[in-house]
Structures are given as C-alpha cells and as structure tokens.
Amino acid sequence: MDAAIVVNHLSAAYRKNEVLSEISFKVMPGTLTCIVGPNGAGKSTLIKTMLELHPRTTGEVSFLGQSYRRAKTKIGYVPQRGSVDWDFPTNALDVVLMGLYGRIGWLKRPRKSHRDQAMEALRVMGMEQYADRQISQLSGGQQQRVFLARALVQDAEIYFLDEPLAGVDAATERIIMDTLQQLKMKGRTVMVVHHDLQTVEDYFDHVLLLNRTVIAHGATADTFTDHQLHRTYGGALRWMREKV
Amino acid sequence: MSYTAWILLAASLVGVSCGLVGVLLILRRMAMMADAISHTVLLGIVVAYLVTLQLSGIHMFIGAVVAGLLTAVLVQWFHQLGVQQEASIGIVFTTLFAIGVILIATKAGNAHLDVQHSLMGEITFIPWNKVLLPLVGEVPKAVVSLVIVLIVILTVLLLFYKEWKLTSFDAVFAASIGIPVTLMHYVFMSLVSITSVAAFDAVGAILVIAMLITPASAAYLWTDKLSIMLVLSSIFGIISAFSGYYMAVLLDTSISGAMALATGIIFLISFIGAPRHGVIAKHRRGHAKSTATIN
Numbered sequence: 001m002d003a004a005i006v007v008n009h010l011s012a013a014y015r016k017n018e019v020l021s022e023i024s025f026k027v028m029p030g031t032l033t034c035i036v037g038p039n040g041a042g043k044s045t046l047i048k049t050m051l052e053l054h055p056r057t058t059g060e061v062s063f064l065g066q067s068y069r070r071a072k073t074k075i076g077y078v079p080q081r082g083s084v085d086w087d088f089p090t091n092a093l094d095v096v097l098m099g100l101y102g103r104i105g106w107l108k109r110p111r112k113s114h115r116d117q118a119m120e121a122l123r124v125m126g127m128e129q130y131a132d133r134q135i136s137q138l139s140g141g142q143q144q145r146v147f148l149a150r151a152l153v154q155d156a157e158i159y160f161l162d163e164p165l166a167g168v169d170a171a172t173e174r175i176i177m178d179t180l181q182q183l184k185m186k187g188r189t190v191m192v193v194h195h196d197l198q199t200v201e202d203y204f205d206h207v208l209l210l211n212r213t214v215i216a217h218g219a220t221a222d223t224f225t226d227h228q229l230h231r232t233y234g235g236a237l238r239w240m241r242e243k244v
Numbered sequence: 245m246s247y248t249a250w251i252l253l254a255a256s257l258v259g260v261s262c263g264l265v266g267v268l269l270i271l272r273r274m275a276m277m278a279d280a281i282s283h284t285v286l287l288g289i290v291v292a293y294l295v296t297l298q299l300s301g302i303h304m305f306i307g308a309v310v311a312g313l314l315t316a317v318l319v320q321w322f323h324q325l326g327v328q329q330e331a332s333i334g335i336v337f338t339t340l341f342a343i344g345v346i347l348i349a350t351k352a353g354n355a356h357l358d359v360q361h362s363l364m365g366e367i368t369f370i371p372w373n374k375v376l377l378p379l380v381g382e383v384p385k386a387v388v389s390l391v392i393v394l395i396v397i398l399t400v401l402l403l404f405y406k407e408w409k410l411t412s413f414d415a416v417f418a419a420s421i422g423i424p425v426t427l428m429h430y431v432f433m434s435l436v437s438i439t440s441v442a443a444f445d446a447v448g449a450i451l452v453i454a455m456l457i458t459p460a461s462a463a464y465l466w467t468d469k470l471s472i473m474l475v476l477s478s479i480f481g482i483i484s485a486f487s488g489y490y491m492a493v494l495l496d497t498s499i500s501g502a503m504a505l506a507t508g509i510i511f512l513i514s515f516i517g518a519p520r521h522g523v524i525a526k527h528r529r530g531h532a533k534s535t536a537t538i539n
Contacts, residue, residue, distance in 0.1 A: 015326065051420055077420040084414045088271060089470045098410050102421035107403055134468035154421075 002065060004029040004158055004189040005050075010059030012042075012049040018212075019045050023059065025208060025217045027191065029157075032184045034194040034203070037210035038233050043193045044080065046210060047160045051077060063158055073102060076156030078147050080163050086136045092146045093131040096121055099150035121149035126175055141172030148176055158189045166195060177203055200224055250371040250384050252489055255503060257390035258443045258455055259481025264397055265439045266460030267470075267477050268432060271412040276330060277316065278456045280337035281433065282440040282449045284315045286362050287344035289441065294351055301389045305438055312437025313430060315340060365448030365500045386445045393442040397435055401474075404428070409470055447500040455481060458507035465518035480510050 005027040012020040019042045027033055035043045048054035050061045052068050063071035076099075096118040097110050104110055122128045125145040130138060138146065144164055151159060161180075165173050180190050184205075191208075194200065200207060200220065207223045209215040209232040216228040245253070269278050288311025292303040315336055322332035345359055374382045401408065411418045411428050419425045436456075443452040459480035463473045488503025495502070516523050 048416075053416055053419055072420075072422050075420070077417060079414065079416045079420075083416060085271075085273075088413045089464070089468050089473050090409070090413065091468070094409075095413070098406075098414070098417070099421075101406055101410055101418075101423070104406070106407070109406065150417075 001028060003027060004031075004064055005191070006060075006062045007050065008060045010046075010049060010061060011057045012045055012054055013057050014045075018057070020049060021213050023210075023214055025214055027189055027206070029189050030184060030187045031206050032180055032190045032192070032204050033206035033208055034192045034200055035208045035210055036194055036197065036200060036232070037215075041211045041232075043210055044162050047077075047162055047191070047193065051075065051160065071158075074157040076151040076154040076159045078151045078159070078161040078164055081140065081144050081147060081166070086138075086143060088135065091132050091134055092122065092127060092138065092142075093118055095135060095146050096149045096153060099153040102154070117153050118149070121152040122146070124152060124179065125149045126171075139169070141168035144168050145172055145175060148179060152179070156188070159183060159191070161190070161192045163193050163195060165199075197229070247371045248489075250387065251367055251499070252486060254370050254384065254387050254390060254446050255367060255485035255489060255499075256482045257387065257394055258446045258452075259459070259483075259485045260478040261390065261394045261397055261439050261481075262443060262452065262455035263459045263463075263477035263479075263481035264401060264474055265435055266456040266458075267463065267474050268401075268408060268412060269436070269456060270460045270464055271470075272432070275457050276333050277319070277433070278436055278440075279453050280315050280319065280333050281312045281436045282452045282456070283337050283341040284311045284344070285437055285440045285444070286449060287311050287340045287347070288437075289362075289444075290344050290347045290351075294347065301385065301392075304441055305389075308437045308441040309434045311340065312433050312440070316430060316433040361448070362444065363448050363450050364498070365444065365446050365451060367446045367499050370445060386442075390442045390446075393438050396438065400431065400435060408432075447503065451500045451504040454504035454507050455484070458504075458511050459484060462507075462511040462514040465514045465521040468520075480507070484510060 003026040005025075007023055007025050010020060010023040011018060023046065035046065037043055045054055049056050050068070061068060063075060068075075093115070097114060099121075100110065100114050100117065104114060119128060119131060122131055125148055127142060127145050127149060130142060130146075135143060135146065148161075148164065151161070159180075164176055168176070180192070180203075183190055192204070194204070201224060204220055206218065207220050208217045209223065209228055211232050215232045216223045266278075269275055285308040288307035288309070289304050290307075291311075292307025293299055296303045318336045318340075319329075319332045322335065323329050327335070348359055348362075370384050370386045373385050375385050375388060377383050377388070407418070407423055407428065411423060411425050415425050439456070440449070440452055443455060447455060460473075460477045462480050463476035466476055467473050484503050484506040487509075488506040489499055491497075491506065492499040492502035514522065519525055
C-alpha cells in the first residue's frame with residue numbers, strides 16, 4: 001500500500017532561527033497518529049509547513065502521491081481554537097458552512113443542500129441545537145466541536161488537527177475521539193497535535209515524537225517508550241511523568 | 245438639487261462607503277491601517293498631480309491606490325524584519341505623509357491642494373465644483389466620484405462576500421482551502437485607499453478615520469450577524485452625516501467636525517444601550533446572575 005503522507009528532509013525557520021530540521025517520515029492511510037513533543041518543539045509549525053501555511057527552507061512533502069497544491073481539496077485542517085476571534089459576528093452553522101466554501105466555489109452562495117450537510121455535521125458532533133447560536137456564546141468544548149464539524153463537511157482524505165483536545169470538557173473529548181476513530185475506520189488518515197501524554201496509548205495507534213526533528217516515529221506500542229520519551233523531553237520528562 | 249441637498253448627499257455617500265469598509269477594518273483588527281492609509285493617500289494625490297498636472301478623479305484614485313498599497317507593503321516588510329506591527333505602521337505613515345506635506349508646500353502650493361484642506365476637508369465647497377453629465381445634468385464632481393467608489397465597494401464586497409467573511413474570521417483556514425488570502429488583503433487595502441480619497445474632499449484625512457471606525461464599532465455592538473452589521477454601520481454613517489450637518493448649522497461650526505462628533509455620540513449611545521453588548525445590558529445580566537446564585 002502506498003503511503004498517504006510522505007515528508008522528505010523538511011526544514012523550516014522563523015526569521016533566521018531554524019525550528020524544524022531534516023524532518024522525514026511516512027504515514028500510511030487509515031492510521032491515527034499523534035504528534036507529541038515539548039513546548040517549542042515545532043509541532044504546529046510542522047503541520048503549517050506541510051500545508052504551505054509557513055515557508056519551508058528545504059524538503060518535500062507529498063499527499064497521496066501528489067503535491068500539496070494538487071491534493072489541497074483532499075486535505076482538511078483544524079487550526080488551534082485560540083487562533084480565531086470568537087466574537088466574530090456569525091453563528092455555529094455559518095462556521096461549519098465555511099468548510100464547504102472551497103467546493104461551493106467563487107461567486108456562488110451556499111445553497112440548501114450545503115446547509116443540510118453542515119447541519120448533519122453539527123448533528124454528528126452533538127451540536128445541532130446550537131446551530132443558530134452566536135459562536136462567542138458557546139463553551140470552549142462546543143467551539144472545538146464546531147471546528148471539527150467544519151472539517152467533517154470537507155470530506156477530506158487526510159486530516160490535520162492542531163490541539164483539538166486542549167481545554168475541552170470530557171464529553172467533547174469523547175465525541176472528538178469517537179469521530180477521529182470513525183474517520184480512521186473509513187480509511188482516512190489523521191494526524192493530531194496532542195499534549196496529554198497520559199492518553200496517547202488509549203487514543204492513537206501511531207506516534208511521532210518531535211523535538212525540532214523526528215526523535216521517533218512508528219506504532220504506539222513500539223515507539224511510546226520511556227527511553228524515546230526521555231530522548232524527546234530530556235530533563236522535563238520526570239516532571240511530566242510524575243503528573244501521571 | 246439645492247446646495248444643502250448636495251452636501252447631505254455627499255456626506256451620506258461618505259457615510260455608507262466608510263461604514264461598509266469600516267466593518268471589515270474592525271473585524272480584521274486593522275483600524276490602525278485605516279489611520280495610516282487615510283494619511284498616505286495624500287502623498288499619492290500630490291505625486292499624481294505633479295506627474296499629470298491635473299487634479300481630476302482618475303489620476304487621484306490611481307495615485308491613492310499606489311500610495312495605499314505602498315503603505316501596506318512597507319508596513320508588512322518592516323514587520324517581517326522585526327519591527328513591531330504598530331510601530332511599523334507609525335513609522336511608515338508619518339514618513340510618507342510628511343513627504344506629501346513637503347511636496348504640497350514646495351511644489352503644488354497654488355493648486356487646489358493645501359494641507360489644511362486635506363486634513364480637515366471642505367465639504368461646503370463640494371456643490372460649487374460641478375460637471376455636466378448626460379441625462380443627469382450638473383452634478384458636483386465629488387458626488388460623481390463618491391458614487392463610483394460606492395459602486396466599486398458594493399460590487400467587490402457582494403461578489404466575494406463569503407470569501408471576505410472567511411478571510412476575516414479565520415485567515416489560516418481560508419489559506420488552507422486555497423483562498424488567496426494575501427491577494428485579498430491587498431485588494432482590501434486598495435478599497436480603503438479609494439474610500440479615503442473619495443471621502444477626502446468631504447471630511448479630510450483625519451475625520452475620515454472617524455467615519456471608517458466609529459459607525460462600524462457601534463454596529464458591532466448591536467448585532468451578531470455580519471450582514472446586519474454592514475447595514476447598520478451604513479445607516480449609522482448616514483445618520484451621522486445628517487445630524488452632523490444640522491448640528492453644524494445650528495452651532496455655526498465645522499461641518500466635518502460636527503459629523504465626526506455625531507459618530508462618537510452614536511457610538512456612546514450604542515456602548516451604553518445596545519441590547520446584548522451594551523453596558524446596561526451587561527450590568528443587568530451580571531445582576532440577574534448574582535441574584536440567581538443567591539437563590
């Protein structure tokens with residue numbers, strides 16, 4: 001089987017400081033991978049660089065054997081919840097509809113069929129009764145579910161999610177993880193930036209340990225070991241494990 | 245049409261154009277860029293005048309758009325080189341504006357351009373400077389350019405309504421689904437530039453900022469829907485134009501000054517009395533909540 005995502009010698013910098021160096025890995029379709037590493041390890045930057053939202057200095061990325069530009073419509077992206085202004089004058093249904101803008105195309109307005117699709121995605125996320133709610137009136141977990149519903153309507157082959165479980169309630173965490181599991185069952189490829197080491201083994205079948213470069217990558221059982229975690233987190237690990 | 249009617253029409257057109265553009269400025273958190281561009285278009289107008297020796301519509305607009313885009317590009321460039329965004333705006337616009345002022349004083353002093361006029365506007369002159377249009381008759385030049393600018397704004401806004409909404413709300417996601425976010429940013433900067441030039445004659449560089457920012461900020465407090473915010477902001481612009489004019493007549497004072505003051509009063513009323521986001525409503529909600537907790 002061909003890999004869904006191939007990254008070769010990818011590097012990226014902020015101004016002149018290199019934040020990612022020589023990143024190489026392959027992700028197979030139908031897998032659920034988490035990207036784990038300490039603060040400042042470049043987790044979000046890795047996703048943004050792969051999606052050409054941040055310039056790379058070297059390297060290549062391909063999705064389903066195609067360049068990003070060609071594969072764009074097959075890729076769904078969920079940015080960090082904190083990256084947008086939730087006081088924006090719009091409601092939950094409208095935000096989900098934004099996931100369809102690419103398919104609706106220029107100079108056209110969303111139709112009823114698009115609205116129905118958006119409503120269905122909200123229903124899957126247990127949010128249909130909040131469709132008309134102004135988005136600042138939603139809790140953090142509900143906002144995250146709206147973001148995930150927006151990604152679902154994109155009906156993508158490959159999904160990237162940046163910290164979807166940060167600061168959400170237990171019910172939201174369960175709904176999001178169920179949804180990601182179902183995407184995986186359908187053969188979709190999912191990569192998630194994740195911060196909670198305690199849940200890695202329960203939630204993800206693959207792990208990519210990152211600290212400016214790939215420390216280890218593979219099936220969770222083989223990769224998520226004390227030895228590799230120590231290499232990723234260094235001295236900070238003891239503190240993190242003690243919390244567990 | 246009477247003298248007063250032309251002034252009210254011109255001022256209302258300024259109110260609507262600025263009200264529409266202002267909504268996107270507020271939502272994109274770019275109020276400071278409006279401040280910058282409304283000043284630097286002066287440089288564009290002066291240079292256009294020095295090149296063509298004409299002070300007519302189209303040259304002024306081209307000059308203004310170039311100056312506006314130059315401002316946006318320079319601000320972005322300095323920011324990328326490590327200068328703070330706000331500082332970068334301050335440096336770029338004061339410098340470009342200063343060049344404009346110096347050029348007016350030394351090279352273009354006797355034209356219809358003077359610093360006082362460009363800063364404060366002179367709406368009372370608008371009805372005197374007319375052109376003859378087929379079918380319509382004699383119309384003030386400023387009104388013609390204001391109508392054209394409003395049509396351009398409405399067209400660009402409505403044709404790409406959903407793209408404006410998405411790039412303003414979540415630019416990163418917009419880029420990820422292939423919307424040319426940077427191009428739209430510069431198109432928007434061009435809209436701000438032509439709006440500033442068109443409003444220049446009526447209210448001047450300083451007060452156009454009031455028309456751009458204040459009605460939109462007031463509208464933001466009244467609604468949770470983008471389309472309604474656009475309509476409200478335009479209506480607030482028109483109300484400011486009318487009430488400002490009659491306030492100026494009553495007090496025998498500057499018309500543009502009175503109009504800017506009117507936008508401030510509308511904002512204050514909204515800030516206090518708006519149904520959900522106003523101070524009174526917030527206070528009541530806070531009160532209801534604490535009562536509920538006690539019970």
